[in-house]
Amino acid sequence: MNQSETPLGPRHPVALTIAGSDPSGGAGMQADLKTLQAFGVYGSAVMTLLTVQNTQGVEAVEMLQMDFFQSQFDCVTSDIPPDAVKTGALGTAEMIATVAAALSPLKCPIVVDPVMISKHGHAIIDDGAVDALRTQLLPVASLVTPNRFEAERLAETSIESEDDLPVAASRLHDQGVPAVLIKAQFDNHAVDFLSLRSGQSGRPETQTWTTQWIDGGNLHGTGCVLSAAITAGLASQKDLVSAIERARRFVTAGIASPYRIGRGVSAIDVLEASKKTIRC
Template sequence: MTAIALTIAGSDSGGGAGIQADLKTFSALGVFGTSVITAITAQNTQGVRGVEDISPGMIAAQIDALYDDMEIGAAKIGMVSRIDTITAIADGLRRYHVRPVIDPVMIATSGDRLLQPDAIDALRTKLLPQAVIITPNLPEAALLSGMPLAEDETQMIAQAEILLRTGTDAVLIKGGHGTGPESTDLLLDGNSLVRLSRPRIDTPNTHGTGCTLSAAITAGLARGLPLAEAVAQAREYLHRALQAAAALAIGKGSGPVHHFHGWWR
């Protein structure tokens, strides 16, 4: 059977993040990609110029069209900018008994806000309880947990434990926004803690890293990997994509990671 993954996210006209990054990641990892578009953004490597939301009815129709026809092995959720969007997705997931990977996209790499402030509580209460794993970076984990930005691993663990109480099966707090020679992510599932470290890569081309990692985890789950193995393989894929990002010369700002580093020469 062909492995199929679904991304529910916003479109990035610059091609480095969002739906575009997710579909590239799925393809790079040998998984057929499908999509539910939640919003259209006008953006490039320098920033977001505009956001136009897709109607809740059309979001629901996209979800129904896919699940009525295909055997989708795993799904992820990215950019969901407003309460109506979150409600439509949460209702759709319940209809088909889906526990997705959730990348709580709140702020773009450029610093532009992608989640409306009044939607944070809806994300926390309506979507996180349905997740198989959530993958916040340090600023996102702080906002969702209601705590200051974590400055060490003890604080990261404390925030992850708060987020586990929302009902999600697991939390992967990413340390990419931290400092030091290593970037350390922490994976907690309520029973165990796994510390995942790799040397930090000094590159300006980091656009779409969060989307890419969560999509890679989703691809692993769609192929039937256990969650911890899917996370480990996804981190390795992103690490190599960041290493190869310097080979791309795209835009005047923060460029994308190299999703097809294993194929382009």
């Protein structure tokens, strides 16, 4: 019996992460894969860029060649088709265009985490790439998960208060993405604002989660973990709101349970977070 004839056992849900590598393990592709595993989802990965970093900072970023990215993507997805996809750090307009073209034929949910800057303040996207995110990647996305800063750049509008969130979300809807989750902090509370638009001109349905702000201190990777946790839910056939609510509980537990490693920023302990939110 050759490999193509090998009987397959029960299929686990599969999620593909398309992201950069964080060799310190707290963010990027490494954090995505840990999070997916915590939710019982098989994670596959296609790399877009390499970083030289540890818990104290990012020292360098090296983009992969487009043909190498495409070879990774084709090789992995032809053998392990994903039930959901998430994107993270993409770096350049050229990479974003390549990723968007690769994802366009897929029929599964696509979560875009529009990573623009590291926890240490190191830019991991160039100016031209912001426009490419807006015009090329958002139209193929099912959900985009920007923080306040990222939403302002993508929507080209200022967010000074909660009242500005629907305006920013509407502008992102106009780029073709049906679901927008903006993460923001105002004073001493955290706000996650979800906007869902089913048609081009339909009035969006919105939902807001407001919680007391938890000071995570020098913690990085929270955005990666949240978007990966949402992707895990979608890969497991959860509806979007349920996937977001579970992911929020997971991240909240993770912020309270950081790995204090190295001499710089901490990372979420996904195992401890899963004990509190998934396996209880």
